[in-house]
Amino acid sequence: MRPSRRSAELYEAARKLIPGGVNSPVRAFRAVGGTPLFVTRGQGSKIYDADGNEFIDYVLSWGALALGHADPDVVTAIERAAQAGTSFGAPTPGETELAAIIVEAIPSIEQVRFVNSGTEACMSALRLARAFTGRDKIVKCAGCYHGHADSLLVSAGSGALTLGVPDSPGVPASFAEHTIVIPYNDGEAAHAACRRYADEIACVIVEPLAGNMGFVRAKPQYLQELRDLTDRIGALLIFDEVMTGFRVAYGGAQTLLGISPDLTCLGKIIGGGLPVGAFGGKRDVMRRLAPDGDVYQAGTLSGNPLAMAVGIAQLRRLEQPGSYERLEGTARTLEAGLRKVFAAKRLPVSMDREGSMWGMFFQAGPVTDLASAKRSDLGAFRAFFNEMLARGIYLAPSAFEAAFVSTAHSKSDVERTIAAAAEAVEAMVAVAS
Ligand SMILES: *Cc1c(COP(=O)(O)O)cnc(C)c1O
DSSP: OOOOHHHHHHHHHHHHHSGGGOSSGGGGOTTTOSOOOOEEEEEBTEEEETTSOEEEESSTTTTTOTTOBTOHHHHHHHHHHHHTOSOOSSOOHHHHHHHHHHHHHOTTOSEEEEESSHHHHHHHHHHHHHHHHTOOEEEEETTOOOOSOGGGSBOOOSSSOEEOOBSSTTSOHHHHTTEEEEOTTOHHHHHHHHHHHGGGEEEEEEOSEEOSSSSEEOOHHHHHHHHHHHHHHTOEEEEEOTTTBTTTBTTHHHHHHTOOOSEEEEOGGGGBTBSOEEEEEOHHHHTTBTTTSSBOOOOTTTTOHHHHHHHHHHHHHHHSTTHHHHHHHHHHHHHHHHHHHHHHTTOOOEEEEETTEEEEESSSOOOOSHHHHTTSOHHHHHHHHHHHHHTTEEOOSSTTOOEEOOTTOOHHHHHHHHHHHHHHHHHHHHHHO
């Protein structure tokens, strides 16, 4: 790898003008050290930095790019849409077309509204759930990320049942106190919260397969318990599928796991790399939104024609037979190869995967929630990340993020990645002994 001289210069320039030099904190490489790559180009499974280095990309814009970078169908869709005008602030046919694809793919969604990010989707779904139930409190799991809206930026430490404290200054404690945080995969804590606050709880929001504390799988009976509990107390169950929607299966985690939420939040893949989010559910809930109903929700650029065109292009491709088999096949080979590499050096790494979404924790595991995720060896992750980066493999620069493959990832990408991992682990073991 060439020295990241140009990236370092660009980072310096950015830091003068943009807080921390980035527009989203994880990008700054604080958890792994060194200079963030400034990316100038992407093609298929690869990204290229400002110094001309090539990397096999397992971040894929945090999962949004299921077809890889600059897919020809996606590029054509953007070009066509751009030539017809970028935004009108008036309804366009593309919005209905993308809505139809989503409604057909995800049976629990009868109506859907588009927004500009996953954050907006979750924030708006909460408002709707609160209005629909006439209740204020929400229940979320520690370690699940639902964007950075005030009520959701609460994760409180472990412990069965805590009243939320804000994760960030600037979130009033009086907002956060409506957020009840429970550990992921802990049915008893969910029961306790629902017993204690039964008629105050508007909704339980959860990532059905968590991807924001690393990849952590919800036990199917846990999600079923949340379904039963919310039904019993008259609260809504919200699945945040911003990451898992159209990723772990075409119909998302809910179709895969056979559990039907009241509301679903989407983002990432449905915009194929353009800013988009959506939330949807049963008609009787969704019709509370303005202008049909009284719950205000709006957006100057919502349903943007470019974003809709890219979403349609990407989902039409994913809908074709064989897409998910290909994604799964690539990820399965990669997982098997990496497991072998870690096992050969007796490096304790706990891996898990669903379809093309996967994760690893540098610890023996099992990892079932935030507390167990936090037991990972962050030094080992940091070393592995940097050894991989030096060998042209780009992983998320944090031990607590999921990873992804796209349909553009080839057999040889996977082989190169496994070979790089073997060298990386060798180097780590050499340093340690
Ligand atoms: C990425 C993500 C969000 C936030 O989406 P943004 O587009 O970054 O606002 C919310 N929930 C989950 C599960 C996510 O992965």
